[in-house]
Amino acid sequence: ARPRVGYFYTGKTGSQLLTEKVKKLTVQDYQSIPVVVNESSSVYDAICTMFLEDVGTLFVVNKTASLIGVLSRKDLLRASIGKQDLETMPVSIIMTRMPNITVCEKDDLVIEVANKLIEKQIDALPVIKKDADNNLEVIGRVTKTNMTKVLVDLSHDQLL
Amino acid sequence: ARPRVGYFYTGKTGSQLLTEKVKKLTVQDYQSIPVVVNESSSVYDAICTMFLEDVGTLFVVNKTASLIGVLSRKDLLRASIGKQDLETMPVSIIMTRMPNITVCEKDDLVIEVANKLIEKQIDALPVIKKDADNNLEVIGRVTKTNMTKVLVDLSHDQLL
Numbered sequence: 001a002r003p004r005v006g007y008f009y010t011g012k013t014g015s016q017l018l019t020e021k022v023k024k025l026t027v028q029d030y031q032s033i034p035v036v037v038n039e040s041s042s043v044y045d046a047i048c049t050m051f052l053e054d055v056g057t058l059f060v061v062n063k064t065a066s067l068i069g070v071l072s073r074k075d076l077l078r079a080s081i082g083k084q085d086l087e088t089m090p091v092s093i094i095m096t097r098m099p100n101i102t103v104c105e106k107d108d109l110v111i112e113v114a115n116k117l118i119e120k121q122i123d124a125l126p127v128i129k130k131d132a133d134n135n136l137e138v139i140g141r142v143t144k145t146n147m148t149k150v151l152v153d154l155s156h157d158q159l160l
Numbered sequence: 161a162r163p164r165v166g167y168f169y170t171g172k173t174g175s176q177l178l179t180e181k182v183k184k185l186t187v188q189d190y191q192s193i194p195v196v197v198n199e200s201s202s203v204y205d206a207i208c209t210m211f212l213e214d215v216g217t218l219f220v221v222n223k224t225a226s227l228i229g230v231l232s233r234k235d236l237l238r239a240s241i242g243k244q245d246l247e248t249m250p251v252s253i254i255m256t257r258m259p260n261i262t263v264c265e266k267d268d269l270v271i272e273v274a275n276k277l278i279e280k281q282i283d284a285l286p287v288i289k290k291d292a293d294n295n296l297e298v299i300g301r302v303t304k305t306n307m308t309k310v311l312v313d314l315s316h317d318q319l320l
Contacts, residue, residue: 022311023315051234051237056233056283073216073234073237074211074233077207077210077233077236077237078211080237081207081240081246110311111314114308114312114315115315117305117308118305118308118309118312143304144305144308145277145278145304147304147308148274148278149278150311151274151310152275152278154179154182155182155271155275
């Protein structure tokens with residue numbers, strides 16, 4: 001038999017491989033760092049954190065660092081035009097709560113996340129990891145910005 | 161000579177054509193409807209419009225309906241935690257003004273827009289059309305949501 005060395009023609013072009021690559025990308029390839037606030041934080045503090053960290057979505061955790069809520073820029077804007085005092089109002093009053101939060105895991109496909117973002121009309125998903133005590137540790141954040149980045153990398157033939 | 165009828169094998173697969181198609185998509189294939197407010201509107205009215213229309217970016221126009229500014233959710237959130245009266249403050253005080261606005265036209269490539277959104281760290285671009293008097297008519301809006309939609313359509317092999 002001939003030795004199996006050298007390059008073999010697979011019948012696939014660079015462009016084709018690229019599209020297949022897009023469909024295989026996982027969350028961990030494109031996720032961002034999550035920004036979390038404690039459930040006892042005030043709405044005012046959450047707004048400050050959002051500006052300081054320059055993110056559009058904050059994740060709310062309890063004392064055991066388990067995910068219990070999500071705060072969007074829209075939630076904070078709605079609260080800020082109300083009559084209440086933002087410095088005393090806890091974020092837990094205005095956040096979206098579990099089980100109404102859409103989450104994903106690091107091995108999920110990026111295109112599944114894209115689908116969820118469009119279907120649920122949300123800006124970001126927390127990337128979570130369940131521990132032995134059923135705590136939901138927040139290990140990442142996937143946003144429409146990350147999805148736009150995939151498209152940019154695709155156009156530059158620079159997919160991870 | 162043989163008649164040139166029937167299908168010809170181009171050597172390209174569906175997947176390859178798809179990637180080429182992504183690179184040829186133009187803004188008009190994926191743009192959304194723009195939401196505009198008048199330069200004399202109050203910040204409070206702009207916030208209400210943003211919630212009613214459920215958009216993340218508003219475009220500000222002058223009396224001749226020409227684009228003069230952009231308002232993001234972040235601009236409105238920043239204003240809303242200030243001490244001023246939102247009902248009397250005009251949007252022109254807090255908006256991003258021309259020439260600091262990144263715009264695009266309907267025949268621009270979607271991937272060029274994706275690049276601009278990432279580079280400039282913005283959520284949306286107005287799609288504009290210059291008329292004979294140099295007025296900038298706002299005819300559309302392209303956002304990171306539209307970019308995410310491209311990725312979803314790509315994954316479903318359903319690109320326009």
